[in-house]
Every structure is written in structure tokens, then in C-alpha cells.
Amino acid sequence: MNSVRLNILLALGLFAAMLFSLAAGKVWVAPSTWWSDDLAGLIIMELRIPRTILGAAIGAGLGMAGAAMQGYLRNPLADPGVFGVSSSAALGAVTSLYFGFAMTAWLLPAFALAGAGIGMGLLALLAGRSGSLILFTLAGVIIASLASSLTTLIISLAPTPFATTEIVTWLMGALTDRSWDDVKLALPLIATGMVFLMATGRSLDALTLGEDAARSMGVNVLRLQWLAVIGVGLTVGASVAAAGIIGFVGLIVPHLVRPFAGHRPSAVMLPSALAGALLIVVADSLVRILPSVSELRLGIAMALLGAPFFMILLFKMHRELA
Amino acid sequence: MKLAFDSLDLTLRGREILKTVSGQFQPGKVTVILGANGAGKSSLLSCLAGLREPQGGSVTLDNQPLFSLDNRERGRLIGLLPQRPDIHWNVDVKTIVGLGRLPHSGRWGMSDADHQAVARAMVATDCADLADRKAMRLSGGEQGRVLLARVLAGEPRWLLADEPLASLDPAHQFDVLERLKTYARAGQGVIVVLHDLTQAARFADDVIVLKEGNVLAAGPREQAMTAETMGEAYGVEIQMGTSATGEPLVVPVRRL
Numbered sequence: 362m363n364s365v366r367l368n369i370l371l372a373l374g375l376f377a378a379m380l381f382s383l384a385a386g387k388v389w390v391a392p393s394t395w396w397s398d399d400l401a402g403l404i405i406m407e408l409r410i411p412r413t414i415l416g417a418a419i420g421a422g423l424g425m426a427g428a429a430m431q432g433y434l435r436n437p438l439a440d441p442g443v444f445g446v447s448s449s450a451a452l453g454a455v456t457s458l459y460f461g462f463a464m465t466a467w468l469l470p471a472f473a474l475a476g477a478g479i480g481m482g483l484l485a486l487l488a489g490r491s492g493s494l495i496l497f498t499l500a501g502v503i504i505a506s507l508a509s510s511l512t513t514l515i516i517s518l519a520p521t522p523f524a525t526t527e528i529v530t531w532l533m534g535a536l537t538d539r540s541w542d543d544v545k546l547a548l549p550l551i552a553t554g555m556v557f558l559m560a561t562g563r564s565l566d567a568l569t570l571g572e573d574a575a576r577s578m579g580v581n582v583l584r585l586q587w588l589a590v591i592g593v594g595l596t597v598g599a600s601v602a603a604a605g606i607i608g609f610v611g612l613i614v615p616h617l618v619r620p621f622a623g624h625r626p627s628a629v630m631l632p633s634a635l636a637g638a639l640l641i642v643v644a645d646s647l648v649r650i651l652p653s654v655s656e657l658r659l660g661i662a663m664a665l666l667g668a669p670f671f672m673i674l675l676f677k678m679h680r681e682l683a
Numbered sequence: 684m685k686l687a688f689d690s691l692d693l694t695l696r697g698r699e700i701l702k703t704v705s706g707q708f709q710p711g712k713v714t715v716i717l718g719a720n721g722a723g724k725s726s727l728l729s730c731l732a733g734l735r736e737p738q739g740g741s742v743t744l745d746n747q748p749l750f751s752l753d754n755r756e757r758g759r760l761i762g763l764l765p766q767r768p769d770i771h772w773n774v775d776v777k778t779i780v781g782l783g784r785l786p787h788s789g790r791w792g793m794s795d796a797d798h799q800a801v802a803r804a805m806v807a808t809d810c811a812d813l814a815d816r817k818a819m820r821l822s823g824g825e826q827g828r829v830l831l832a833r834v835l836a837g838e839p840r841w842l843l844a845d846e847p848l849a850s851l852d853p854a855h856q857f858d859v860l861e862r863l864k865t866y867a868r869a870g871q872g873v874i875v876v877l878h879d880l881t882q883a884a885r886f887a888d889d890v891i892v893l894k895e896g897n898v899l900a901a902g903p904r905e906q907a908m909t910a911e912t913m914g915e916a917y918g919v920e921i922q923m924g925t926s927a928t929g930e931p932l933v934v935p936v937r938r939l
Contacts, residue, residue: 435771567785570833571769577732578837579758579786624772 364628367621371635375417378642382413386649387656411544412536416645417638418544419536419604422551422596424637425630427611428618429558432565432626433589434498438674440612441597444590445504447608449480450601451532452508452515458528459515470546470602477598480504481590488586497586534605534660536645547603554595555634561588562627569626607660609667610637616674684710684745684760684840686731686872692739693726693896700726701737702896708889710840710872713864715883717908718893719917724876725766725845727893731874732763732843744841758786762839766846768826770818776829777814780805783836804836808862824855831859841872848879860886880921880933884908892916914939 383405384390390409394401426441433439441447453476457469487500512532519525564585567575576582600607618632641659644666648657687707693700700723708714716724729735730742733749742749744760752760762783770779783804784797793801805811808828813821818829827847834842844863848856856879864886867873877883883890883904890907892900894916900907913921919935926932 563785563790566782569771569774570779570782570830571765571767571771573729573734573765574763574769574833576734577758577761577763577765577843578782579753579755581754623778624774625778626772 364622364632367618367632368635371632371639375635375639375642378639378646379413379417382416382642382646383409385646407540408538411541412539412645413642415539415544415547415603416536416641418548418551419600419607420610420638420641421634422554422600422637423607423610424614424640425555425558425634426593426596427613427637428615428626428629428633429561429565429589429592430611431615432568432629433561433585435568437616437678438612438671440609441593442505442608442611443498444484444501444593445480445506445508446477446484446501446593446597447601447606448505448508448512449483450474450477450598451606452476452512453479454602454605455512455515455528455532458531459519459524461524467546470599473602474550474598476508477594477601480508481594484590485587530658531605532660533658534607534663535656535658536604537656537658539603543603547599550599551596554592554597554599557588557592557595559630561585561592562630564588565626605660607641607663609663609670610640613667613670614640616670684872686710686742686744686761686841686874688727688731688740688742690740691727691730691737691742693723693730693735693737695726700896701730703740704893704896704898705740706891706898706901708841708872708874711867711870712888713867713873713875713886714889714891715887715904716874716876716891716893717880717883717913717916718899721895722893722916723896724893728763728843728845728874728876731841732761733757734763755786759837760839761841761843762834762837764830764834764842764844764847766849768823768830770826770830773817773819775814776810776816776818776821777801777805779818779829780810780832780836783833786837800838801836804832807835807865808832809858823850824852827851827855827859831862835862835866839871841874842866844873844875846876846878848877848882856882880913880935881931884923884931884933908933 384392390401390404395405396402430439430441431437450473453472454469457472483504484500488497516525516528519528564580567578567580572582614637615629615633618629618636622628622632644662645659648659648662651657685707689705690703691701692703716727718724730737736750749757780801781793784793784800788794788797805814808831810828810832813825821829847859851859860882863873863875887904889902890904891898892907892912899916900912910921910923913933918939920937920939922934922936924932
């Protein structure tokens with residue numbers, strides 16, 4: 362399929378999904394009442410619109426981060442989580458929850474970004490200036506496991522059962538009750554991160570032929586590494602700050618997009634962002650509609666969807682290798 | 684445009700790979716780099732391609748230091764065909780060949796000139812009919828042609844190839860070498876690392892023989908590629924002769 366047409370199609374789909382997301386929820390709000398001054402108008406303005414925008418931004422950021430990571434690592438199973446950025450950001454956020462800082466609105470995001478920043482710094486320090494792929498991946502794995510163990514430590518040390526519940530619930534990832542404040546914090550950070558990621562496109566294409574060939578064609582692997590680290594750090598850090606850990610988006614979306622967009626890494630980026638946004642907005646609408654007592658957490662829903670997808674992917678790869 | 688290296692010192696992990704070596708290459712000719720495993724052939728090639736900066740000495744293009752060039756500028760002048768065929772995503776052949784234009788093309792995609800260069804490279808390597816095939820699904824010989832087309836598409840002044848014959852059958856070996864020779868005869872420089880001595884003797888105009896990080900012999904093939912230099916470079920006894928049709932033969936007969 363023509364890539365322009367694919368992007369337009371996905372954008373239209375996203376627009377429709379966002380409209381649906383405004384109407385859908387525990388209370389169905391018909392479009393005719395969206396501009397009224399009563400409760401329905403209030404729900405739309407103060408709850409549904411920020412939640413939908415935030416969902417789209419997070420989905421776009423995670424989708425593009427996944428596409429960029431897979432291109433950079435030349436591994437279709439890579440995910441922003443691999444680099445430990447999500448877990449580092451979560452560790453930062455959980456630290457602020459532990460100290461009860463969540464009362465002040467901007468502290469949790471600040472801690473999450475600081476966590477992502479420290480994770481990124483460690484990554485650069487461990488991987489060194491070599492730009493070596495294996496070192497980079499190993500460093501990411503180590504940081505991810507360190508961050509999750511520290512997170513577990515903090516949970517076990519939580520002063521009150523209430524704090525424990527709060528942290529665990531937050532970690533599950535959700536878009537429940539997000540406000541305009543969350544949008545104002547996360548949107549600019551995610552957008553900036555996506556600009557960095559878009560700048561990696563051509564270098565990622567060159568990497569299709571391996572590192573030596575890419576470098577011989579003028580690709581600066583060190584610059585590429587930094588663009589990827591900063592881009593992923595900003596998009597994933599801001600997403601975690603706003604909604605907790607929502608996994609698998611970065612893994613699933615590029616795979617769904619590739620049959621239509623082709624496999625060239627730069628051609629996968631924008632469609633992955635659009636499809637990621639579409640996926641999160643639709644999934645978040647569905648968890649709101651589901652007739653459960655308390656709302657199904659989006660992070661759990663995505664994991665339930667993502668883990669089997671990952672397994673099917675592995676089986677498929679096994680068959681192709683055999 | 685002349686490519687030369689002067690007093691190159693390269694040490695990797697405490698091991699001296701290149702020991703103050705110098706030499707030069709002539710455009711219009713095929714220069715073959717020979718030497719035993721670990722003699723420093725690939726390291727020299729990656730210094731020449733600008734991928735590895737030596738600790739001492741310099742690589743120059745028309746007396747301008749290679750490492751003072753901007754990466755993309757260098758990518759336009761020097762094309763490298765790495766040793767192992769490396770294709771990571773399931774993309775079609777014309778996309779792979781098009782990647783060779785990356786050092787030339789602007790941020791917003793390929794120009795008409797880029798598309799023409801890609802088409803020429805695919806014709807020159809006989810892969811025009813493969814254009815829409817998936818590169819990963821091709822045979823080894825076909826992949827070799829496609830990756831050569833990728834380098835040719837960049838129209839580099841210097842084409843560097845690291846063991847381009849590995850895993851090719853004789854017919855495909857001839858194809859690749861003929862194409863490299865044609866490229867050199869068109870006025871560009873071609874530098875090839877080879878292990879097949881007979882093929883080297885047939886296709887090289889000049890040779891550089893490396894041994895343990897030193898230049899053992901260099902110059903026109905007839906002078907530098909003798910039974911003595913080959914024997915010393917590889918530590919084997921070499922017999923040189925001519926086939927019934929007058930083609931050179933270089934045969935290792937026993938280990939020294």
C-alpha cells in the first residue's frame with residue numbers, strides 16, 4: 362500500500378476512534394449534548410477530551426518509540442521496555458509516591474522523568490561511547506532489572522497498606538481520571554521525543570545493511586544512539602509519568618503496520634505512531650465500556666493482549682527459521 | 684583522485700595490527716590486498732573506508748586527510764562492500780539498492796538522478812529482474828549481486844570490497860570480479876581483499892601483500908605477486924604457472 366494513503370487512512374481511523382472515545386464510557390454521552398452546559402458537557406470537557414488526547418499522545422509516542430527501537434536494534438522483538446527506560450521512569454514515580462509527594466501535581470512526573478534521565482545516563486555510561494549494539498542491549502537489560510527490583514523494594518517498604526495499594530495500582534497503568542494538567546505536562550514532552558525519533562529514520566534505513574555498511578554511507582552511530590536514547594527517554598518517560606506502565610504497544614504496533622507500510626524502518630515510524638494512538642484510544646474506550654465493577658486497568662488489558670501476541674510472534678519466527 | 688595511506692599505525696586491544704604501513708592506489712585499476720588471516724587486510728580496508736581511525740599516520744584522498752571529511756561526503760567518495768552479506772529487514776531488492784543513494788539523497792527522498800543511478804546499478808549487476816523480489820529470500824549469489832548493486836548505486840570514486848567472493852561458486856565469482864574490473868576501467872578505483880590466489884592473479888592490476896601488519900610487497904601484479912612473496916606471506920609453498928589457455932595459476936602445494 363502507498364505509504365501516504367496508509368497514513369491518511371490511519372489518521373482518519375484515529376479521528377473516528379477519538380470521537381467514539383468521547384462518547385463511550387460508564388455513561389454514554391451523545392454527541393448532541395457535548396456542547397451543553399450541564400453534566401454531560403462537563404464530562405466531555407474536563408474528563409473525556411483530556412483522557413482521549415492523552416491516550417492518543419501516549420499511544421503515538423510508544424508506537425513510534427517501538428518502531429525506532431526495533432529499527433535501531435534490527436530486532437523485531439525489541440520494545441522500549443528492553444532499554445530499562447520504562448522501569449526507570451516507573452521507579453522514579455514510585456519513589457515520589459512512597460514519600461507521599463503525589464499530593465503536588467508536578468512532582469510525580471518530575472520524578473518519572475528524572476528516573477528516565479538517570480536510566481538513560483546509566484545506559485550511556487554502561488554502553489560507553491562505542492555505539493555497540495550488544496553492550497547497549499545488555500546495559501538496558503541490567504538497568505531494567507535493577508529498576509524493577511528497586512521498585513519492588515520500595516513497595517515492600519511502603520509505610521502504610523494504603524501507600525502500597527496506591528503504588529501497585531498506579532504501576533498497573535491507566536488513563537483513569539486524567540486531567541488537562543496531565544495533558545499539559547505529557548504532550549509537549551512526548552512531541553519533542555517524537556521529533557528526535559523521526560530524525561533517526563534515514564540512519565535506521567542504512568542500518569538495514571549492517572553497521573559497517575551504514576557507517577560507510579556516512580551514518581554517525583554515536584549521534585544515532587543519542588537521538589534514540591533521548592527520543593525514547595522523553596516519549597516513554599512522559600508516558601509512564603502520565604499513565605504508569607502500559608507495555609507491549611511498542612512491540613505490537615510496528616508488526617501490525619509492517620505488512621502495509623513495508624519493512625523499511627523509516628517507513629514504519631509514522632504509521633506506528635498513528636496506529637499506536639489508535640490502539641490505545643480504542644483499548645481505553647473498551648475498558649471503560651466493559652461492564653465490570655471497577656474499571657479494568659489499561660496496562661493490564663494491554664498486557665493481556667500483548668503477551669499472547671508476543672508468543673504467536675515467537676512461534677511464527679520459529680517456523681520461519683525451521 | 685588518488686587514495687594513499689601513510690605510516691599507518693593501528694593497535695586494537697593492545698595488539699599491533701598495522702605497523703607503520705604506507706602505500707597508494709591508482710584509479711582505473713583493480714588493486715588486490717593479499718595476506719594470511721590476521722595479517723591486517725580487513726583492518727587496512729576499514730581504515731581506508733574511514734570506519735576506523737588509526738592511532739598514527741594518515742589516509743589521504745588527493746592529499747586531503749580522509750578523517751577531515753564530513754561523514755556523508757566520505758560516504759559519497761568511498762563505497763564499502765562489507766564481508767558478510769547483511770540484510771536485516773524483509774525489504775525488496777530495489778529498496779536495498781536504493782539505500783546506496785543515502786549519502787547523496789536529500790532528507791525528502793530520492794531525486795530523479797538517484798533513481799537513474801539505482802537503475803544503472805541494477806542493470807550493471809543483472810538484478811533488474813529481481814527488483815520486486817524480497818532480498819532476504821534470494822540465493823547467496825543473488826544477494827551478492829544485489830549488495831554489489833547497492834555499492835555501485837552510490838557511484839563512489841573508490842569501491843572497497845572485503846572478500847566479495849566468499850560463499851560464491853566459480854561462475855558467480857567471475858561475475859563479481861568482471862563487474863569490479865569494469866567499474867575500475869570506467870575510471871574509478873577498486874580495492875579488493877581476496878583469499879583466492881588464482882582469481883587474484885587473474886584480476887589484479889596491482890597487489891599489496893601484507894604480513895603480520897607490514898607491507899611485504901606492493902606494486903604491479905607481475906612484480907609483487909611471485910612464488911616467493913606468496914610463499915612468505917602465507918607460510919606455504921606456492922607453485923605458479925599458466926593454464927593451457929594462458930591464464931595464470933597460483934597453487935599452494937604444501938605448508939612450510
